[in-house]
Amino acid sequence: QVTLKESGPGILQPSQTLSLTCSFSGFSLSTYGMCVGWIRQSSGKGLEWLANIWWNDDKYYNPSLKNRLTISKDTSNNQAFLKITNMDTADTATYYCARRVDYGAYYWGQGVMVTVSS
Amino acid sequence: DTVLTQSPALAVSPGERVSISCRASEGVNSYMHWYQQKPGQQPKLLIYKASNLASGVPARFSGSGSGTDFTLTIDPVEADDTATYFCQQSWNDPRTFGGGTKLELK
Numbered sequence: 001q002v003t004l005k006e007s008g009p010g011i012l013q014p015s016q017t018l019s020l021t022c023s024f025s026g027f028s029l030s031t032y033g034m035c036v037g038w039i040r041q042s043s044g045k046g047l048e049w050l051a052n053i054w055w056n057d058d059k060y061y062n063p064s065l066k067n068r069l070t071i072s073k074d075t076s077n078n079q080a081f082l083k084i085t086n087m088d089t090a091d092t093a094t095y096y097c098a099r100r101v102d103y104g105a106y107y108w109g110q111g112v113m114v115t116v117s118s
Numbered sequence: 119d120t121v122l123t124q125s126p127a128l129a130v131s132p133g134e135r136v137s138i139s140c141r142a143s144e145g146v147n148s149y150m151h152w153y154q155q156k157p158g159q160q161p162k163l164l165i166y167k168a169s170n171l172a173s174g175v176p177a178r179f180s181g182s183g184s185g186t187d188f189t190l191t192i193d194p195v196e197a198d199d200t201a202t203y204f205c206q207q208s209w210n211d212p213r214t215f216g217g218g219t220k221l222e223l224k
Contacts, residue, residue: 037213047161047204047215062212064119096160102208104151104166106173111160 002026004036004097004109011115018087018114022080022097029075031055036080037101038071041111042093052101053080087116120144122205122216131224135193138219140205142186149209150188152181154201155218161204165190197223 004024012018022036029036037052051071052060061069070083080097094113098105121143130136140150148168153161163172165181168188180191192199200223205216 039215046217047206049206049213049215052213060211064212101206101213102149104163104170104172104206104208105161106163106166108160108162 002099002107004099004107006095006097006109006112008095008112008114010113011117012087013118014088014116016087016116018082018084018091020082020084020095020097020112020114022082022109024078024080024097024099024109027099028078029053029055029073029080035100035102036073037098037105038080038082038095039098039101039105040091040093040095042090045093048093049101050084050095051082089116092116119212120146120207120210120214122207122214124203124205124216124219126217127220127222129222129224130195132197133194135191136195136221138190138192138203138221140183140188140190140216142188142207144210145185146207146209148184149207150181150183151206151208152179152188152190153204153206154199155204156201164203192221195221195223199223 008020034055038050053071094111096111099107123141152165155161169181202218
């Protein structure tokens with residue numbers, strides 16, 4: 001059974017760095033062709049793809065945020081991570097991780113709400 | 119970026135057929151996927167790669183199209199189909215989503 005679950009701080013202040021963890025089970029990110037992606041959803045911008053990380057450690061970022069994003073993984077512990085630097089109120093959103101975004105993401109986490117406020 | 123354009127909202131009666139369109143600003147081959155999202159829930163995959171029904175999704179849902187024009191069809195519509203429907207392309211970088219079509223039942 002495949003599951004994914006996001007975790008994060010909930011609230012942070014402008015200019016801080018957001019660190020998100022996606023803990024998953026039922027698959028391995030070391031399996032050929034596997035990929036985990038991060039997507040966020042805010043009321044102002046709808047769904048926005050942020051980044052993908054692949055089984056071979058290839059990483060792809062949304063250019064609109066590329067300078068602020070870092071995606072990584074811990075294959076041994078079945079986790080993927082996303083860091084976003086210099087957070088702003090416009091980054092307030094629900095952040096999701098999902099499996100195999102490029103092929104139609106069948107499995108999503110429940111999402112974690114992140115609020116940026118001073 | 120590849121812009122995906124969807125109609126903001128549709129209203130249909132139960133039992134009717136509804137088609138939800140998604141137009142891409144540039145070709146995406148067949149790499150268009152469709153999701154259903156209900157309030158407070160994560161998106162649910164309905165159709166992958168334009169026309170493939172995701173596991174467990176009722177056959178009332180179908181997808182068609184290629185290139186720049188894609189359609190999600192629900193036939194017949196049921197009350198539980200009230201939701202927002204998003205298209206997503208994974209052919210061009212960056213991956214993008216449509217703005218969503220809110221389906222309401224009369």
